[in-house]
Amino acid sequence: MAYSIIHNGTLINGTGSKPIKNAVILINNNTIEYAGPEDTLNIPSTNITKIDAEGGYILPGFIDSHMHLMTNGFHMEDTMYNPLSLFFYNGLENMRLTTNAGVTTVRDAGLADYGVKMAVENGLITGPRMQISISPLSITGGHFDFWLKSGFDMKISYPGYPDSICDGIDDVRRKVREVMRAGAEVIKVMATGGVMSANDSPEHPQFSMEEFKVIIQEAKTRGLKTMAHAHGAEGIKNSVKAGIDSIEHGTYIDEEAIEMILKKNVYLVPTLITQKYNKIEAESGSLEDYRVEDAIRIVDIHRENIEKAYKAGVTMVMGTDCGVIEHGVNLQELGLLCDIGMKPMDAILSGTKVAAECLGWQDKIGTLEAGKLADVVISKKDPLSDIHSLGNPDNIEVVIKGGKLLKDIRKH
Secondary structure, eight states: EEEEEEEEEEESSSSOOOOOEEEEEEEETEEEEEEEEEOOOOOOOOOEEEEEEETEEEEEEEEEEEOHHHHHHHOOOHHSSOHHHHHHHHHHHHHHHHHTTTEEEEEOOOOHHHHHHHHHTTTSSSSOEEEOOOOOOOOOSSOOOOBBBTTTTTTOOBBTBOOOOOSSSHHHHHHHHHHHHTTEEEEEEEOOOOOOOSSOOOOOOOOOOOHHHHHHHHHHHHHEEEEEESOOOOHHHHHHEEEEEEEOOOTOOOOOHHHHHHTOOOEOOOOOEEEEHHHHHHHHHSSOOHHHHHHSSSHHHHHHHHHHHHHOOOBBBBOOOOOOOOTTOTTTTHHHHTTTTTTTHHHHHHHHHHHHHTTTTTSSSSSOOOTTTOOEEEEOOOOTTTTTGGGGGEEEEEEEEEEEEEEOOOOO
């Protein structure tokens, strides 16, 4: 057994309980044995690696419930010009930026395949723990159909990454099974068009109710959760009626959709930061022409509707859509959640305990408690008095994933 101990810090354990000063975390290999006040711990009489928090704030490793580790902006010309191998090498840097920001677990919302997950788990590369969707399901001409009006198809294609375009009940059923065969741990469906689509708009609903029900039915045969990219109100409602587990984005969510979500205890992953960054890029002239109008048009609508949903009691989960925007800015989302009314502690929970519940992994991550995996970050600033400080990776001094030290930028 290899023991390590984190001491001399204030513990914010992710349960929502009051912070504990002069706290310690005892780690045995990759698992937490104790997390609490230092004066109640019986330290084992063996060699222990000590990590001094230096008066910092000890938090659970954060969970980004919606991101794309393997892409950098979804620029179609990259698919056309770049060798496929570069796609994977770019992913290495994206993973480094993600863990450097304090994110130790992600729900990858499309493009990371099972081999990428295996490479991290086997220690070949350093990256966050992953729950992967592999290929998001889309209708022909929908949000993840990259066929252009010119006749060019700009999709990434290789063994292990199934084509996910499907229409009709039989085709939808087969595609879900293909994605699960490829190793998907969550099924993602494009319930509406998207901000960055060439062939549709965010308001456009996709998939019939019959198709939706088949998708969710097939996912349940493997015990998998489902997530729906959904901007438009009709697509949100269709998803909830069909039995979806989480709504992603929720731009045009209305009162009826809010009531439905509350009744069925559906999670909402608002990805506020992406709308903010998309508008900045659109106004700077760096986006393709077909993306600009939607990117500018919806940012205020999105923020106002998400605020209404939060005030109504909808459970919000931290997700960023990094990959659409730059990597490494993940925890800026926490400050944006506070801007719509959350308290700092609740924002932290949205990226730890609540996010773990959304992924169905609450038994092993999300809080700093005995029996959980030792995913820990140390912030040099108090996030409860300055939640925006977590959005700067320079304030995340230490990152530990499964008991392994991934980052320590302090001077010794």
